[in-house]
Amino acid sequence: MAMIAPTTHPLTEPLDSPFDPYAPELLQPFIPPGETEMSSPSRIDSSGNDRQDSVVTLVAGPTIDPQRRQQLSLQLIAPAILVAVITAGIASALLAWLIVHSSQSSLTEVWQDKAFLLDEGTKVEGDSGRTARLMGLTISSAASTLVGISSPILISLYAFRAAQAWLKASHRGSSVHDVHLPTPLQYGLLLELLTGGGLTTLFSTSRYFLKRQNASASRILKQSFVVVVTIYILTHAISGVDLWLHTVTTTITSSTSTPSTTPRQLGIGQNTCPPYVPSGLIRVCLMTQGGWAGDPRPGMLVVSNTSTSLQAITLADHADMAVLVVPGVPNDLQFRSTSFGARTSCELITPLCHLGGDVTEMCTGFPRSIFPVVTYENDTDSLTSSESKVFLLSSNCHQNNQSCTQLSPDQITNEWVILSPDSDMLNSYTLWLQLVWASDGAAPFTSPNNTDIVSVFSNKAAMLANCSLSFYNVTLDYSNGTYALVDEELLDVALSDGLAVPTRLGHYLSHLIANVEGLAFTSASPDEVTAFLTQDLGRLALGSAANITNLRKNTLSLSTVQTASLGRYPFWPVVILLALLYTHALLALIIFLITFLFSRSVRIRVPPPGGSGATVVASTLELVQLRLTSPVALVAALFPPAVGPAARASLAAQTDVISMFDDRPGVERLRVGIGSEDAGQGCAQFGVWQGHAGKDDGWGMGRS
Numbered sequence: 160m161a162m163i164a165p166t167t168h169p170l171t172e173p174l175d176s177p178f179d180p181y182a183p184e185l186l187q188p189f190i191p192p193g194e195t196e197m198s199s200p201s202r203i204d205s206s207g208n209d210r211q212d213s214v215v216t217l218v219a220g221p222t223i224d225p226q227r228r229q230q231l232s233l234q235l236i237a238p239a240i241l242v243a244v245i246t247a248g249i250a251s252a253l254l255a256w257l258i259v260h261s262s263q264s265s266l267t268e269v270w271q272d273k274a275f276l277l278d279e280g281t282k283v284e285g286d287s288g289r290t291a292r293l294m295g296l297t298i299s300s301a302a303s304t305l306v307g308i309s310s311p312i313l314i315s316l317y318a319f320r321a322a323q324a325w326l327k328a329s330h331r332g333s334s335v336h337d338v339h340l341p342t343p344l345q346y347g348l349l350l351e352l353l354t355g356g357g358l359t360t361l362f363s364t365s366r367y368f369l370k371r372q373n374a375s376a377s378r379i380l381k382q383s384f385v386v387v388v389t390i391y392i393l394t395h396a397i398s399g400v401d402l403w404l405h406t407v408t409t410t411i412t413s414s415t416s417t418p419s420t421t422p423r424q425l426g427i428g429q430n431t432c433p434p435y436v437p438s439g440l441i442r443v444c445l446m447t448q449g450g451w452a453g454d455p456r457p458g459m460l461v462v463s464n465t466s467t468s469l470q471a472i473t474l475a476d477h478a479d480m481a482v483l484v485v486p487g488v489p490n491d492l493q494f495r496s497t498s499f500g501a502r503t504s505c506e507l508i509t510p511l512c513h514l515g516g517d518v519t520e521m522c523t524g525f526p527r528s529i530f531p532v533v534t535y536e537n538d539t540d541s542l543t544s545s546e547s548k549v550f551l552l553s554s555n556c557h558q559n560n561q562s563c564t565q566l567s568p569d570q571i572t573n574e575w576v577i578l579s580p581d582s583d584m585l586n587s588y589t590l591w592l593q594l595v596w597a598s599d600g601a602a603p604f605t606s607p608n609n610t611d612i613v614s615v616f617s618n619k620a621a622m623l624a625n626c627s628l629s630f631y632n633v634t635l636d637y638s639n640g641t642y643a644l645v646d647e648e649l650l651d652v653a654l655s656d657g658l659a660v661p662t663r664l665g666h667y668l669s670h671l672i673a674n675v676e677g678l679a680f681t682s683a684s685p686d687e688v689t690a691f692l693t694q695d696l697g698r699l700a701l702g703s704a705a706n707i708t709n710l711r712k713n714t715l716s717l718s719t720v721q722t723a724s725l726g727r728y729p730f731w732p733v734v735i736l737l738a739l740l741y742t743h744a745l746l747a748l749i750i751f752l753i754t755f756l757f758s759r760s761v762r763i764r765v766p767p768p769g770g771s772g773a774t775v776v777a778s779t780l781e782l783v784q785l786r787l788t789s790p791v792a793l794v795a796a797l798f799p800p801a802v803g804p805a806a807r808a809s810l811a812a813q814t815d816v817i818s819m820f821d822d823r824p825g826v827e828r829l830r831v832g833i834g835s836e837d838a839g840q841g842c843a844q845f846g847v848w849q850g851h852a853g854k855d856d857g858w859g860m861g862r863s
Contacts (some may be wrong), residue, residue: 239316239754242309243747249302250740254296257733262413262725275728276413291410291724295733302740303401310394311355313747315788317386318353319754322783325378349380352387353787361388386750393746397739404732412641413725416493416718425637426496426712427469427483429654440675454706455666461702462667469709471702476490477644478502482633483708490640490719494714499658500633500647501701505592505626505693507685509614516561549668586655588628590662590696593673594679595621607680612688622679624692628662630655630698637721654707661703669700760787765812768805777812785814795819798829798849 162645260277279292305674328339348367351360364384369371460466461483468487473479481583482500528588541801553561598605598618607613611623634646650658661667675688682688760780799807800821813819834848 162628176412189354190447208451225480238312239751242312242751243744245305245749246309246747247744249298250737251306253295253298253302253733253740254737256298257728262415262723269730273730275413275733279726279727281724282348291726292369293408293410293726295726295728296351296405296408297400297405299736302736303398306394306397306740306743309743309747310390313356313390313750313779314353314387315784316754318787319385319758319780319786320750321349321379321787322355322780323758324382324420325783325787328377328379338375339377340378341379342374345374345377345380347632348718349787350382350790350793352380352383354790358391361391377642390629390746393739393743397736397743400732400736400739403755404523404728404736407732409723411727412722414720419717419719421440422713422715422717423492423494424711425485425488425492425714425717426495427485427498427708428710428712430707430710432586441587455661455703456660457705458666461705462670462699465792466705469702469705471705472642472699473756474642474644475694479504479690479694479697480631480647482635482642482644483701483705484635484637484642485711488637488640488863491719493638493718493720495634495716496634496714497647497712498633498635499650499708500629500631500644501628501697503590503628503700504625504627504691505689505696506610507624507689509621509623510611522826534729548674549592549665567819586629586649586652588662590626590658592624592626593621594623594675594694595619596676606678608683612682612685613679615637620680622675622688624689626693626696628659628697630658630701634715656706658701658704667699667703670697763812766805767807768803768809775809775812777814781814782812785816789816791816792819809830828856 211585223769257277260279262270262276269778270273275295275296279294282290282292325341328337331337337770344367348360348364352364360386364380368376368384401721457466457469460469461469464470467486470484471481472484473481482504483498543684543770596619598620606615607620613620630650632648632650633644636643636645649655653770678688678691758780760778762776762778765775765777767775786796795810800810802810802821806821810819810821829847829849833845834841835843
């Protein structure tokens with residue numbers, strides 16, 4: 160094998176002394192003791208002929224470029240600058256996106272909500288309608304991807320620092336056993352670390368450090384291991400936090416309200432009947448000619464749910480309060496208004512009563528102190544076949560006052576009824592309800608599911624209930640299409656007695672029996688029927704009196720509500736991701752500055768073989784870095800082309816790994832298996848072997 164034989168020189172300066180890598184005496188190749196210049200022995204070339212290589216000397220080999228001190232080329236470290244700029248830039252883009260699209264006014268709100276709420280616009284998503292865009296997650300994914308791509312670039316840049324340390328140790332070392340130099344195994348681990356070997360390489364290197372019988376680890380290997388581990392952990396931490404952020408980010412619906420200075424007529428006021436005056440006489444809102452309050456038709460529309468100006472609804476969360484509201488209010492309004500309400504409470508007493516006769520005598524559960532006002536006779540025998548009817552008795556006197564004025568149909572003939580303020584009338588009505596159904600002809604009535612709800616007698620069935628009824632002034636809040644009760648106050652007795660007249664006259668009883676009968680005959684739960692009767696009776700009692708209460712009033716307060724679909728990004732994943740991204744950018748910047756400012760190289764010139772061709776100019780630092788980061792460069796050294804030493808020197812000085820090979824047609828191919836160093840004459844071993852191209856001689860191929 161041809162041997163390069165430069166002159167030797169002593170290296171006795173301590174390692175820790177100031178180091179000048181550009182001293183002329185240190186630019187000579189290190190020659191182990193005892194080596195001298197010599198000619199190449201005869202070798203067999205690729206054609207099988209005996210060939211004598213020329214003697215390679217320092218004069219004919221690489222020489223030092225006059226411009227010895229040189230910083231690294233910006234072309235080599237530009238990717239590191241790009242990594243730092245891109246990583247910091249995408250972190251800043253995410254931060255700017257959070258600020259620009261935030262629906263919160265301060266960091267205090269962010270901390271209270273434990274999340275960043277972003278208004279990023281909406282998109283159409285299938286049949287589910289519009290949903291929030293989550294562009295923040297797209298930026299997060301892009302950041303994670305770019306960091307994963309840039310990590311090998313950072314490691315490759317740090318390899319320049321490892322190369323600088325190796326060059327320094329190589330020139331300062333007085334012995335081939337210097338602990339600052341890597342062993343062959345350590346060089347292999349370095350090569351794997353700096354080429355991005357991954358978790359397996361980190362594990363193998365850790366095992367090497369833990370084995371005491373191994374040679375002392377060089378500082379180059381230790382420092383490279385720490386840097387690669389740091390980059391590895393940082394890169395995968397960013398990916399993990401990005402996955403965490405994708406897992407916990409959700410969309411929510413948020414509403415913001417803007418106060419309006421212009422009120423709207425969404426409240427309900429009293430239209431007819433003057434307000435009650437505590438002193439003097441009380442004017443009850445009763446009219447003549449069989450009508451009531453002038454015109455009962457508005458109440459008919461409300462009871463049948465066909466009115467366009469009023470609607471009676473039940474607030475189940477507020478003790479079944481029935482209230483009058485304006486229908487069709489947009490959901491984007493938020494206001495407070497006043498209106499009227501009615502609340503009923505019913506109890507089924509069917510098991511305590513019998514059909515027919517005087518109800519006050521036949522119903523043992525009916526309070527004997529109540530004095531019914533008869534508006535319908537309770538003669539159930541008068542029902543014809545297939546007829547249903549409600550018989551209603553009412554009173555609003557104190558139970559201990561048997562002398563208070565009673566109202567009967569023949570008394571509701573004057574323009575109004577004059578009552579004394581001290582007549583002890585109450586805004587609390589006791590209602591006796593007798594719902595009766597008759598079957599076809601004399602056939603027995605079909606039995607209901609529960610006779611405690613509906614009692615059957617011959618061809619008739621009846622449900623009996625005792626209910627209370629009161630009327631109120633109410634204050635309501637409207638938000639997101641829903642009303643809520645803010646305040647309630649009992650109406651004065653004059654207005655409440657006017658509102659109760661449709662109930663006493665039975666204006667809505669046909670609606671009541673039609674609404675109740677389905678549940679009454681099919682339900683097995685008295686509580687279910689009682690709850691339905693309570694809500695329906697209150698809604699019908701209030702709605703039937705709509706002619707008194709159909710005046711529109713201004714709202715007490717009004718706001719316009721804007722609803723948006725927001726992306727909810729939890730606080731900690733976002734903050735941790737930003738911190739990791741900026742840390743990665745800072746690490747790239749630090750590696751760049753250290754490499755660029757403190758790494759210097761020496762350029763060498765390699766004359767062309769035979770004196771013809773271009774001279775190769777290369778940086779020693781780049782050549783070492785290439786041998787730390789590219790296995791291809793190591794393969795080029797293991798399988799040199801069959802050319803002379805001068806040509807090999809020129810190929811070895813290439814910084815492009817492809818240019819290190821003479822890969823022209825006819826080059827000898829590689830095989831893998833069992834072979835020997837000396838064409839089958841030596842000890843057989845497993846390896847990669849280079850033989851003559853096209854020759855197949857089994858496993859016993861040596862390196863030519």
